[in-house]
Amino acid sequence: MSDRKDDVRIKVGFEGHIKEIEVTLPKGDILPYQPGDKLAIVGKPLDRVDAVAKVTGKAKYSYDRHPKGMIYGRILRSPHANARIKSVDLSGALAMKGVHAAISFPDEMGSSEVRFAGQEVAAVAAETEALAEEALNRIQVDYEVRPFAVTKEAAMEKGAPEVVPGRANVVTSGRRRRESAEEFEKRLQDQKEKVDEALKDCAVTVHRTFETQVQVHCSLEPHGSVMQWDGDHLICYASTQATFNCRREAQSSRGAIRAGSAEVTTEYMGGGFGSKFGLGREGAAGAILAKKAGRPVRLMLERRGEQTAVGNRPDSKQEMTLGVTKDGKFKALRAYSWGTAGPSPFGAGARNHVFYGFENIDKVEHMVRTNCGQARAMRAPAWPQGVFAMESIIDEAAAKLGMDPVEIRKKNDTHPIRIHEYDMGAERIGWKKRRNKKPGAGRGPVKRGLGCASTEWFASGGGGSACLVRIHKDGTVEVRNGAQDIGTGTRTVMGMVVAEELGLPLEKVQTFIGHTTDPLGPGSGGSTTIGSLSPAARLAGYRAKEELLQIVAERHGWKVEDLDLKGGRVVSKKGKRLDPDLSFSQACAMIQEGAVEVTARRPIVSRRRPNYQGFAPTNSGVQFAEVEVDTETGNVKVTRLVAVQDCGKVINAKTAESQVRGGVIQGVSYALLERRIMDRHKGQMLNADMEMYKIAGPADIPQIDVVLVDVYNGQSNTGVMGLGEPPKVATAAAISNAVFNAIGVHITSLPITPKKVLEALARKEEK
């Protein structure tokens, strides 16, 4: 069984749309879950296994670690947005009683260049936090201060200061390898002409410029770690979404820490959203301070540093032109965008051309350097901003043609799942009845509107992960992997797939995660964690079961291929009880060598294509929003949101739904509230806190209905696809379209504030 390598036929699809395909399973893999499989655990809405630890305050986060003798680290940050550090004098800090170590970043990490206000300059470790804070005041820093630009508009002005000395402020992305500047120019010119030509044939052409803001991750547990040395060995408790990356960083000979060996522990972490893939400069500082002080150091960022220096979602300005034929077919798209990711230009693109298979696309992305904190991946990087512009302009085209926004999408969409999701969502929200047929047609000062938008993601997981299953003689079962749970329910879902294989209830399986001494696991990025881990866990569970049944078979003279584990008992393949009837623990008692122990790696097809062919290469969704717009105050209230979402096979319906709701809520917050504000005179972030950086609170939350579409996607033995990112992609666009439907004018800039609504209404009246 375990050496299956043949081509097999599997069933893929979803209810009402199941088909058979032939796939080649990777060597040693087992069949994916199939429609009609009688699953006892997988798919059920079970409680999170670590919920009790979380609700009682017992869950130990990295911030909660307090090894004996621990002291406190603090970072001094530059007040200047563009500067060179000429010197750092630590003597004042070091002279203080209770200060055990002080370092300068130029000395320890090489660079004397300051690229944004808030960049790390020095750090101290002291007996108390208050002392450490005081010590920072005694550090003398001499800066050579330079002019700066903290908005992309300022950086693009003629004669703007160089954000990074010697480098152009604006970089056009997309130049291919070995393509000369002239060839690149020519290619862009060609695509422009092709789209110009295609636009001539369009019945309707809409041209609009959209803008989105910089969003800050604002993880509740800040970045940072507790660092403790044992000789050359570093013990690190990090708040991270990638434990193994952190270990690599600590051990790297080119890094700042250069530990002989390192272990990273992250049993619980308080949010990351893409910003916590490594130890970072604060982690390096903590480790170096701990080494110098000879004491464990806790260095967790204070809120201002957290908001300024450890990541954000880039902003965007997107000049869009959409050409549509008179029967509603999308014919051509022009999308020129500008965005800033901070001093390094990369990552400031906007994904706005993906869903509808345009034949003619003229897309150019410009990356603008600014003297602001560097962007990091944030829950679907580049997608919410691009999709906001794309889905908004589609609704304008639909209105011009007098078409239903759902119908125009269905006409152009070819995604095999999403094409059916439009109707599921439309029915749930009452689209036909409640939508204004003509945007802005509602009566009264508070106008209601409905809007929709699409989403897509592409993560079935990849290789590299392994999982250990250990069945003890006393009947207890351990499942182990060294990756972390970013809050999605990794611990629970890993346990569920193993419990399913062993025929046990979930509480009989104990899952351990977040220690790099356990098998290799992925970073929680790109919504790949569970797609990567669950096939390894399932395979390990399956093989552990085979080993256990082998022992039972030998003891009783049974054939192992006739046996199975179900309902806590050894049963026949058909599920019948045997004679003698054996419970799981009686079977375990036959283990001679202490334990059955299996480590299985996730089977992959190839490095380039880690999964075999399945139903669809991507997972998709559609969101419908209902809003109320007060035309007297400009206030927008999202009253309802329906999120139709597929994620391959749903392992735990309860945690999956929570994931979708969470993505939607971050989307509501992005659509209506959040915005980093930079002071263009001082170069600093003005709202680097949680009172002026607005995040959706309890009062801002609509009723969210989640419709999960359970898809047998094939692709891996669990067929799970990522769910962290896709629910965030469409929300702002759906809300913006609902506002358009309510008031008949599009707010083309996020966040949709009362001021922008009133201004748009005033412009509409002028017309």
Add this chain to the structure above:
Amino acid sequence: MPKRKDPDRPGEPTEAPIGRLSRRGFLKGAGLTMAAVGVQGPEAIGLGSSQDMEMLGTDPIDITLSINGTRRKVSVEPRTTLLDLLRDQLEMTGSKRVCNRATCGACTVLVDGRSTNACTFLAIDGLGAEIRTIEGLAGPDGSLSPIQDAFVRHDATQCGFCTPGMIMSCTALVSKNPHPTRDEIKAGLSGNICRCGTYQNIFEAVEDATRQGGAQR
């Protein structure tokens, strides 16, 4: 709700000074400290002349606080917040430090039943009060409070970092209002921020816990 015992008010039920300091004695000391660093004299804050004051510096002082029904003798600098005392000295790390300025509610505890941001509440101000933290909600046998139990069943946690504060705010809410409406729940939680987006699950958990009544534990 138990009445807060205030040793400063004659006629009110008064607890004997806890540790070696009374609340009044401490406040005087704090006033002098401020004078020493030139911020504000004791006269300016209405504490009378410095002559009748006990001299106390910034050094740690011994106090005894009542936390989750247990008297805990601790030594704190006067500037120590209740949150830092709980987390760093008493290893009660359930209350979280997030914004550290009373914006986000992750550090919410109950002080005489009132929801309080421990990050901006001095430990010494807890003298004479009954302090309750997330660690003190479950029964002695480990049984969850009705709110905690509903949080588990409704998956009202994701990363879990806001959870203890949310639960304390919910507990304060239902002790005053045993049957809150959805809007009252939203208002009751208006001082708490969740970044993962667990709000709706929290609303449903509170509604479920209060449906039968008796969620006020």
